Amino acid sequence: MLIEFTCNGKPVAVEAPPDISLLTLLRDYMGLTGSKEGCSVGECGACAVIMDGRLVNSCLVLAPQAGGSEVITIEGVHGEGADGGINDMQENFITYGAVQCGICIPGMVMAGEALLLHSPNPTRAEIRAALAGNLCRCTGYQQIVDAIEATAVGRQTGK
Ligand code: FES
Ligand code: FES
Incomplete structure (x- = not known):
């Protein structure tokens, strides 16, 4: 299915199976490997992203649930400089x-x-x-x- 949402300020449309997690969508289908997979069951927070202003464990969010939302990953957290850099x-x-x-x-x-x-x-x-x-x-x-x-x-x- 096509999953459309805003990721780090940019609109994205990703073709992916409906039964994967947002974490898998980010890491395996979008190449955003900054979010880490620690436990896969919501215990460790290594996969945390901000979704519509709220911290969520992306391993517990089904990818289609991200549809229409605004997601910020660690890749979207950076400084103001030309190359981004750290904040x-x-x-x-x-x-x-x-x-x-x-x-x-x-x-x-x-x-x-x-x-x-x-x-x-x-x-x-x-x-x-x-x-x-x-x-x-x-x-x-x-x-x-x-x-x-x-x-x-x-x-x-x-x-
Ligand atoms: S990978 Fe541990 S909470 Fe998601
Ligand atoms: S788990 Fe090693 S720095 Fe936090």
Whole structure:
């Protein structure tokens, strides 16, 4: 079937079977491999994307459900420069040492971006709650919370 939606700001139309997940559609049919497949059952958050403004685990969304929606993947999160580059959130993940093996990081960044969309000035408790669906086996989470908090402060203060 033809699945039409907006992906990272551009209209897309993808011919794909109706019984695959949005994660498979993104990775295997669109070449967007930034979203990771950790568990495939909604437990780890590595596959998280923003769909119509909400963080969703793309492994739990049937591809046809994306029809007509606006999806933002980690490929759609980048800086303003000519080559895109990394944005302030991604820069802070590096600055605060929030990345080790990296498998959880696309989902963590998407969870951080989804939080700041709706809550631009979150408390640390709110940041932790927003990451409740994202597992990291490496960092202990502290540095990830630090990075998201610094991004929120930076966006609020323009620094
Ligand atoms: S791969 Fe989707 S939640 Fe783990
Ligand atoms: S950095 Fe390895 S799982 Fe999070």
